[in-house]
Amino acid sequence: MSPVRQDVESRVNLLSRFTRRPGRTAAEATALVVAAVVAFPLYWMVLSAFKPAGEIRSGEPRPWTSAPTLDSFRRVFGQQDFGRYFLNSVVVAVAVVIASAFIAFLAATAVTRFRFRLRTTLLIMFLVAQMVPVEALTIPLFFVMRDLGQLNTLWSLILPHIAFSLPFAIWMLRGFVKGVPEALEEAAYMDGASRTRFLWQILFPLVLPGLVATSVFSFISAWNDFLFAKSFIISDISQSTLPMALLVFYKPDDPDWGGVMAASTVMTIPVLVFFVLVQRRLVSGLGGAVKD
């Protein structure tokens, strides 16, 4: 072995011995501490939901509970129509996810695969549309919904959320559609596949990870919304959604923390489940979307 090479090897060994090992232990300790800090609010939320009222209102909060109780959950579920609110939220979120994924897929295919006039303009419009502050449009949307006669219906929540999640979904899906080689499309046509068949049987499965990643965003925006629910569902509370049910317990002067935490837990769990289900695809999806 030549001395030079030996020198390099010993330097590498030195490097890994002196920087990597202690470095890695420190890094792993840091990662675990950060994970604990990041998870703590969620832990505290669930914990407080199970605490009896006396412990919540104690001046000495403890990170455990000696007498877990379902009282707070009973108050939440005992609230009139709570099941109804939950169902409404699910309906709105699912409808938005499916509709926007479908529409965005078609549109993303069009803007990446076809060349037409105004294509670039359209793309820029989609980008600009993402910037639109949703809250500012509450006023005109209220009038649109009134004119369509959709106030107090779930449509008044579904339609705007489809519109607001579309631009981002299209923009993100574009990268995925682009990633599918054009040769594949030509090969499909050579084999006699129709355009529709190519779209649904070949392209669709290939961009599915991207669709999952985008649907996470549309799901969250629909599930979290409380502004539209507050502004458009004015008189028929049977059409209301979960955030409104949560705010019932939250009075700025004297909040019922147990109730708020229980309702928050109920509201967070479906999203968590959704995230865990799509976790892998989400990470690879985001990686794919930004790679292009």
Add this chain to the structure above:
Amino acid sequence: MYLAPALVVLGGLLAYPIYQLGLISVFHYTQAQVSGGEPTTFEGFGNYSRLFSDGQFWEVLLATVVFAAACVVSTLAVGCALAVLLTRVRAVPRLALMLAALGAWATPAITGSTVWLFLFDADFGPVNRVLGLGDHSWTYGRFSAFFLVLLEVVWCSFPFVMVTVYAGIRAVPAEVLEAAALDGASQWRIWRSVLAPMLRPILVVVTIQSVIWDFKVFTQIYVMTGGGGIAGQNLVLNVYAYQKAFASSQYSLGAAIGVVMLLILLAVTLVYLRLLRRQGEEL
């Protein structure tokens, strides 16, 4: 043809409302006009001149910009640092951090706001106990209230940055990093001279996305500071517009604020497009 559904939905529920927003902002529009009791009158730029001569508007605008900037910088710093950290640990700590981050990401803004508020509650929250702050109220002071909201915003938005940047780093070939390490480059040097340039497109995307999101923070401010804080000290443009329109029925003033926001974000978009073009990316 494939575009038709997208165009119909966006045209009807995005473009048309924006047009109406502009329209409302140049008319005199209050409760009486909404219910049809009085005819609408054209005001031209009257609403805007009223807005621009109002000291509160400028104060809110400044607060919005500073607050959004602080949020973006903190989110990016935390997100990137943790993404690098993720690449340097083994599977178990990585999974722990990833799951915790996904949990924070998945938490709806409204529940995140109430939970953080509870954590920092003056009477029953654990944070004041641990820090020994007695019954110090975080939402009373202007800066501490903004700081509390900032913590929540960073908590729920750093995971997007972390996951995206981590995915980006993983896509960088391992040989490149090894070569740099062999040449004796320090970790910081590797990050600055090798990773950062390769990750530039991704960093641009997450930065712009963060700017857009943080400039439009609504729920957190609305819930955590009770609709804008004591005497409106914690208002940001978005909440300000909502309060003007729905709390005091000055729809046209609210619409005018909305238009101003739209124009600011439009400027950000133009910068973004220029950056994209400089990278030579074809749209």
